[in-house]
Amino acid sequence: MATPIAMVSMVEADQQKPLLGHGCDLEAIPRELSFCSMAIEADADLFVVPDAAIDPRFRDNPLVSHPLGVRFYAAAVLQGPSGGRLGTLCVLDHRAPHQPSDRQLQQLRWLADLVSLALERHEQHLLCPVTGLPTLGQLLRVGRKEWQSALNAERPLALLLLDLNNFRAINRCCGHEQGDRFLQEVAGAIASHCRPEDFVAHVQADRFALLLPLANADEGLELARTFQQMLATLDLGVAPPGYRMLPVAGLALNHVDDEGFDALVHRSEQALELARLQGNGAIVELRDGIPSMAAAHSAGHW
Known part of the structure; x- marks a missing residue:
C-alpha cells in the first residue's frame, strides 16, 4: 500500500x-486512543479507515488532529490458536488518505495470518512440550519483572526449586512415554496448588521452579513445606509400584x-544443592546468605 508506517x-x-x-516509535498507546483496539472490537477481520480526518470516530483523536497525525489506517486482526483476537498487523499513513484495493487488503490479511502463526510458534517455544508449563526463559523474563516490582514495593519475593x-x-525402568505422563501429573x-500470584515453570527434566510473592519472609518456608507435602502424598497412577516421591527443595529470598x-x-x-546433600525430603532456605535446614523426611528408596 506504499505506506510509511507498519506495526x-x-x-x-x-x-x-x-x-x-x-517508520514509528514503539511506544505504548492508551487503549482509549488506539485505532487497533477498535479494530479487534469490530466484527470483521479487516478494519479500514480511508481518511481519519473526516471519520467521526477518529477526527477528534489527538493521534489524528496532530499536525503529523494519522490520515489512513488499515489493520488485519491477529488471532490466537483458540480464535481470540489478540492484536493487529496495521499500516498507517500521515501524509494522505488511501482507498486500498481488495487485493491489497487480502495481502494484508495473508501477512497477518503469517504473523499469527509466528507468534503462536514463539509462544509454544516458551512452553515445555511435555508439561505445557513455562520454561526457564519465561521464568527469567517474568522473574526479572517481579524482582523489580518487589524491590520497588519493598516486599519479599522467594524462588523455590523442587527437584x-x-x-x-x-x-530407565518404564520408558520415556510413561516418564512424560508422570511429569504431566506432577x-x-x-x-493446581499455586496461588493466583505464583508463577510456576518446568526448568529441567526433573526440576520445577516457583516464583512466590510473599506477605512476609517466613511465608516462603511454609509454602515450600506445603508443596513438598502435597507431592509426597500425591496419588500418581503412572508411577511404578513402591515408588514414593519426596522431592528436595531449595528456597531463596530476595535481598x-x-x-x-x-x-x-x-x-x-x-540452596537446592545443599538440600540434595541432605537427602530425600530436605528443604534448605537461604536467607541473607545463611542456610536454614528444614528437617529431612525419611523416604524409602525405589
Missing part, C-alpha cells in the same frame, strides 16, 4: 503495546544487596 501490536486491557514496527527424586529411574498437581533476579536464581540453586 504489529498487542491490545491489552488498558493499552496498545507495539511489538514490531517500521524430583529418582525421576530418571522411571525413564506439573498439573503443582499448578536488598541483590543486583538483579539472577542473584536470587543463583542462591536458590545453592
Whole structure:
C-alpha cells in the first residue's frame, strides 16, 4: 500500500503495546486512543479507515488532529490458536488518505495470518512440550519483572526449586512415554496448588521452579513445606509400584544487596544443592546468605 508506517501490536486491557514496527516509535498507546483496539472490537477481520480526518470516530483523536497525525489506517486482526483476537498487523499513513484495493487488503490479511502463526510458534517455544508449563526463559523474563516490582514495593519475593527424586529411574525402568505422563501429573498437581500470584515453570527434566510473592519472609518456608507435602502424598497412577516421591527443595529470598533476579536464581540453586546433600525430603532456605535446614523426611528408596 506504499505506506510509511507498519506495526504489529498487542491490545491489552488498558493499552496498545507495539511489538514490531517500521517508520514509528514503539511506544505504548492508551487503549482509549488506539485505532487497533477498535479494530479487534469490530466484527470483521479487516478494519479500514480511508481518511481519519473526516471519520467521526477518529477526527477528534489527538493521534489524528496532530499536525503529523494519522490520515489512513488499515489493520488485519491477529488471532490466537483458540480464535481470540489478540492484536493487529496495521499500516498507517500521515501524509494522505488511501482507498486500498481488495487485493491489497487480502495481502494484508495473508501477512497477518503469517504473523499469527509466528507468534503462536514463539509462544509454544516458551512452553515445555511435555508439561505445557513455562520454561526457564519465561521464568527469567517474568522473574526479572517481579524482582523489580518487589524491590520497588519493598516486599519479599522467594524462588523455590523442587527437584524430583529418582525421576530418571522411571525413564530407565518404564520408558520415556510413561516418564512424560508422570511429569504431566506432577506439573498439573503443582499448578493446581499455586496461588493466583505464583508463577510456576518446568526448568529441567526433573526440576520445577516457583516464583512466590510473599506477605512476609517466613511465608516462603511454609509454602515450600506445603508443596513438598502435597507431592509426597500425591496419588500418581503412572508411577511404578513402591515408588514414593519426596522431592528436595531449595528456597531463596530476595535481598536488598541483590543486583538483579539472577542473584536470587543463583542462591536458590545453592540452596537446592545443599538440600540434595541432605537427602530425600530436605528443604534448605537461604536467607541473607545463611542456610536454614528444614528437617529431612525419611523416604524409602525405589
